[in-house]
Amino acid sequence: MSNYRPTMLSFTKGLVMAAWLLGIPVFSAAQEVKYTVGKPTWMADSLGNHRAAVAFNGNGNIARVLIPWRRRDESPEKKRIIVQDAKTGQKITNVAVISINREQGDICFEPVSGKGHYYIYYLPYKNEGSSNYPKGIYQAPENTADQKWLSAIPTGRPKYNVTVKELQAIDTFNSFYPMEVIATAAETKQLQQQHKDVAYLVFPEDRLLPIKMTDDLPAKWIRKGPQQSFSGKADKGEYYAFQLGIYALKAVPEITLSFSDLKSADGKVIPAKALDCINTSGVKYDATPFANKVTVPAGKIQALWCGVNVPDNAAAGIYKGTVMIKPTGMPAVPVELSITVTDKQAVNGGVNEPWKQTRLKWLNSTLAQQNEVIAPYLPLELKDHVISLLGRKVFLNPDGFPAQIQTFFTPEMTSLSTQAKDLLAAPMHFHFVSATGKDVTWRNTGLNITTQDSGKISWQSASTSPELQMEVRASLEFDGFMDYTVKVTALQEVHLKDISMHIPLQQAASKYMMGLNQKGGYRPEQLSWKWDVANKNQDGAWIGDVNGGLQFSLRDEQYVRPLNTNFYLQKPLLLPASWGNNNKGGITIGAGESAILVNSYSGEKTLQQGDTLYFNFHLIITPFHPVNTDFQWANRFYHRYNSLDSIKATGATVVNIHHANAINPWINYPFIEHARMKSYIDEAHQKGLKVKIYNTVREVSNHAYETFALRSLGSEIYTPGKGGGYSWLQEHIGKNYLAAWFVPDIKDAAIINSGMSRWHNYYVEGMNWLVQNVGIDGIYLDDVAFDRVTMKRIKRVLTKDGHPGIIDLHSANQYNNRDGYINSAMLYMEHFPYLNRLWFGEYFDYEKNDPAFYLTEVSGIPFGLMGEMLQDGGNPWRGMVYGMTNRLPWSDDADPRPIWKVWDEFGMQGTQMVGYWVADNPVKTDHPQVLATIYKKPGAVLVSIASWAATDTHVKLQIDWKALGINPATATITAPEVDRFQTGAVYEKGGAIPVEKNKGKLLLIK
Template sequence: MKKLLFSSLMLIAPLAYAQNKDKLTHPIDVDAIRETKLTGYIGLNPTVMSKPATPAQANSFLKKFPGKKYFTFPEGHENSIRLLDSLPEKWTSYNTEAQTNFKGKAQPGEYYTFQIGVYANETPLKNVKVSFSPLSSSNGQVIKDVTCFNTGGISFKGEPFSKSVQLKAKHVLPLWFGVQIPEDYKGEFRGRVEIKPEGLPATFVNVSVNVSGNLMVNHGFNDETTLARLAWLNTKVGLDDGITNGFKQVTRAQKDISILGRTVKLSEQGLPADIQTFFDKNNELIVSRGEPILASPIKFVIQQNGKELELKAGTIKFEDHFPASTHWETKLTHGDITVTVKGRADYDGFIGYSATVSSAKDVAIDDIRIQVPLRPEKATYMMGLDKEGGFRPKDWHWKWDVIEKHQDEVWMGAVNGGLKLKLKGKNYQRQLVNLYYPFGPLHEPESWGNGSKGGIDIFDENQSVMIKAYSGQRILKKGETYLFDAEFLVTPFKLINKSIQFNDRYYHSDIDTTSNTIKLALEHGANIINVHHKKDIYPFLDYPFANDNTPDLKAFIDSTHNKGLKTKIYYTTREISVNAPELWAMRALGDEIIYPGPGMATRTLVNPNGVHPWLGQNLKENFIPGWVATFTSGKYKGRQDLAILTRPDSRLNNFFLGGMEWMCKELQIDGIYMDDLALDRETMQRTRKILERERPGGKIDMHTWNHYNKYAKWASSLNLYMDMLPYIDHLWVGEARDYNKSADYWLIEVSGVPFGLSSQMLNKGGNPWRGMVFGITNRLGWFKAKTPEHIWKFWDDYQIERKQMIGFWNDEIPVKTNNPKTEATIYKGKDEVIIAVANWTSDPQKCKLNIDWKSLGLSPDQITAEIPEIIEFQEARKIDVTKEIELEGEKGFLIVIKRK
């Protein structure tokens, strides 16, 4: 969450599932939501479109047009239509001519927007059709690029779509239009909009746009008042088969597919028969010899009368989309049953499947399932399906329950090779995240769930660890199709970038003002500044390009660049500020972008005692209140920024991308900071492409609150966002993390190492001694956390980036402790080795370091060993590494061994 949720107040959650003791306690940070409890003013004034007509005014107006079923009211973009449940007072003065004629002014090159409000009188309007002619001038120039955002556009997947529009009686429908004026056009352009509800006569609105003046800068995107940014709803930016930095292109030889550090061989079913990983055990190198992840081929199974049906496989047909992906299709048949398998493999490690099952007659079956047999050494750890990340239990049994469990996926693996399985059906809808999950939960797949008959069993079988995702008994009905989708992610995604891990040093402040930000960042050794929202230079959530703050934000970024710093901006999807001028147009699109919900009746952790009255007065109904940011100092002191929830997988993704491109070009940002995002993998891919193409060297870091609690319904955060991770540079794994949990939990849930990423700690600064076992620190500047600058200095003094990190998870590590309550990781150089050793208990522990001197390339009688001073971490002293050492509870040492 924005202001970091959940870590002090202990809540006891019921132990709903006996196999899982992880649910006994989970902490909530009351400091994280402190700003939502403050009061303030909203600072948004009513407009002429906010004032409803009185009943007398409305009746008087309607009496002038007896028998008229609906009305049209053209408006410019200057006055966004706000009222949906009543007639605005302004419109009661419109005569027939005013209702059917619109005149606007635009500049050459402008993306010009306007609206036509439709009011249904006594009866609802069904299937309202909107069409428009080109705009033409007297000299023959024609503008054909005209859009009605309400009736269609370009989806977040880049596909054209259209939709039906309805309108309740006594309600208003704002139809929003966009017109791209060519840069070399001037004059008066005329056209006509036709509005035709089903069963009613059409209304024609004449449109005249006078184009004059200077060329509009950047189509009007630089000025929020033009509402030209609505064009971003339909952007196609980043939609291509290009790949992002750090990966290699997909190659294919027959059924053998190769991507960065991994190969996949397909079976006759079109499913993976073999997956090899070529990452070393530290995820620092690609090696020549692969290690298998699967024990045997993944298999799609249909069982009838206790026996597996023999599915006859057809020819696999490929369609390559190099360099980014390859796609294929095949058919499996048995008697009357046909399974159409469509698959794809992408350069990032994604392997997606759609298996469509149909039957020529009604057929009773026992089960349809997928079997994924992993090699035991590549199933050491597990995360998901009600299990927090860590060592895999011997057996695990899970059933669908999307209301109480935010779960539909599981990852199992080792550090250098693993596999995530996610199950989807025809009715898949991307869920809301974090504490809003209950308002927009997953849909149980009609295929895999099968009325809660389905589930997943994990167990040992024939020298493998089997994931069996089953659906149970059903009758396949003639003429019906059943969609059994499965998505795999092969991990790790990429090599750990040690320059990012050890050289990217963030300053990330939680205070409202930025006057001292650059000074503090420089003084304490940071080289990247993250600008959070709720700042004097960036006040409104996910809307960093407001006119009120953009000049100051641009000046700040320029200043950081002049001083050799990079600046990244908080920018994500999930909620939208009420200060976004486009809010009203987005609301006019029905539930396409604004997520519908209980409105003023909503109660969440952020709004436990009720919703801010401004939302009720202005949005009235059918919304979900989101974050509340209260300014306590600076330019916006006393003001509150309210937000509402948005729908995932909507054209808001496109709007997000349009804003991303604009900030890269106009503000020269060096990347973005993402916070519990609601994006799909393809949009994240496009985001990365934009950043790399417009701002080479730009970075993306991602924060996630711990979703494993009763509010977010027991999701594993890195499972939830795993398909985002290929495009992330740094993780900031956040609040509600219990840093007293075991090292295997740290490895899977916190460190990022199994996915080819580095990370940082959040909750009260984490534990620096345990953090160094994974090469991570906390973040400079954040709320009540110790500074990491002294560890950064140690990194520089001992050139840690140039050393090979070998973690305790690697069975070939040359330094091991003899006490299982402690762990050690080394950073190995030619003449110098750093040992990070930490105590994973609250009690003092003694341990001996078992050192393989030959593997280190050192001799015990030719070295010196010391514990160097690190402020707030350890005091300097000599140490004999051949003898037992004592570690304080929850602490440890950084020990430096040097060749004499």
């Protein structure tokens, strides 16, 4: 942002309203004041980010100064003043505040060094709370002055004998100049009087000076006055942004803008459709139209960010036209536009210079929205109402609901089978129970396929009864995601005892469960759950086995994705009016003789004629694809910015660049140091390494060039909240935001995103730019705040033109009160089809949780993925049962390289993984709590055993030698020496093998 902030700017003050240098107004009092960056700098965390540099020219021990600081913060009289001797750095204790307000401060102090320079700090704060979530507390006024010195101040107050030389910020990024230097109350009142007959004023503003305040006029605008014209200069092909600042003298209702063509003197035209305003219209993240109602309360300021998409082939020249501002029921105000198009051709539409706000056009991007099939998935096939997709089939009933769902994955999960596994014991269906206790009977119109392409098939069906009509619209996508909209309309007044949806599941496809207050593990025999959206981010569950399962989520038409990762309680789920039914609804799961019945009920409900309810739901069919074990063995992640030679020496192959380092300093905004990033990635590629970067959506750095343009969009991009946090946010964002992650060393302060918004369009475009211009090989996601629509788009741009597009997802365990007791795997299952690896480890307990928890919530295997461990280095013995190690160099106590060495010496590439969960695994132990997974190749097998037994124990291996293809007569069983894992040993066939509590063995049979 320093690209557009000057380091020293000045203005001259006259008696009342003197002219500002550069056309900017100044204050009363006859002296020159400069806005600068302080040199030398100072410690912000004790003195704050702002000070007045003053010079004492008088005599005696009482200095008095009037500082015309024009502050935007509220209640400055409640904040401390610190005076410091510039020569010695000594804090001066004899200070007396005559008066302080937002416009100026009248202060006396003792000039301890006599004539000379002093500093007066006026926003000192201290950070409290955690280092990454600080609370900037502005210090209260203090009384340190000696009574004797105070009594020496004349009753009539001394004359001013101090000159304000400069108003300094600690750096350019913290400067208030010029757009946060406020107009005085008198200046504002005078402006209002001059224009008392109009409802609003227009202040066009350059793109390099974002409008930042909504409650105060910039003093700059007082001198310049309202304008009805704007001129700018743009290159060919550039997106040229500019602002229209609306100052409401009266409440301004909904504003619309209309643009005319821009025409040159010789008849050349930039058509009106090339102009837009991001505040009023655009395209949502899901490619549907965006329309926003912009109103401005009386006394407030609203920035309207407009842009001109200058055509690539535009002729150089001056183009003129008009933008008409049209508030409903108020006179329209025209603003004349004059855009000079240069002979220069913008590079990449100007987006390579984002400080010019050229990337604002990304907010309305539709890049990668086409629902093209993404590898390894296959095009959908439809035959006789049966839809086939990779490893799965869906059979549709005439009412639009699934009659059967099948999967074709082997229990090993490494390949597909010709043998189908049925997930349903009976068709899915709804029950509408009348007041008499009888089911409503329906007449169905049959199934109608509405759209069919390789990536998505949609259908609809309608059912009617004398009392009700049910319209079903649904679709299935190539990854196994099913979306149902079930609209129920009352044709007459009707009282219903209950409305419920039944999912009858096969016993064999319902071994495990997570969701609905259940940690990942074995499915309970009975479960009864009620909605509690204020506290719990729960609206469904996953029930399944390793090679077949189903996630269901209950929604209605008002669904909004809640916040996650510490912020669920600030923006929780909305209770579905249908399923929730004023907390009458819930879910029961029970085991019957032949099926597991998932009963989602809404309870008693009376509908009036014309009433409509939406019983919407999602289904996700798992697994998504076979497990790619070879990718796991070949791609070894190094998760830190470091020298590439040292990384390569570890044996790692993929570098994950987190944020807060030299090439990726700003969280979720990896664009400012992109040149250094590209240089690093180019070198990595030369050395045979891949590089992925941290970049996600949940929060965004305050260093983003577009921060204040995004703030002009209200709560669309940034979620409303209590404010606070690091001082920069309080001083420049002001209020109504949620402070997020903070990096103390570089003062990077993030702001929480609202959730689903056009920022996802920007995110997709940004990823595409990083792939094409910087060469990233993928991304590291640290929890996710977007849905599968954006994930699909991201995968497409990351893999475009043959790029590897590797995505790994980290999640801290979100099964806690701050996150609404949601299982991380439940929360992110819709993203799993596009991931290459999981890193579900932070706050996961690897010691106390059982194998079923590992399998369902950590490993990723039931979904076609593999993972790694994190918390405290994980448990390497248990991890290897699922093919997991920890990640370099995350934990010094759990270095994965010794196990990597075993992989390389054994030759893991091409092996077949057969987990303990496979019934006919050729190698088992005789202890039910000591489990074995094998990695098999011709003539040899690597056996991983891990113990969940309560004590140290001994086990014997039960080996199917024929299945292994090994002659037992000549076979040997050895434990290779593995540093910090096990000592070398040789074991007799059929002999006892010692296994320590919570540990295990790696055994080589050949």
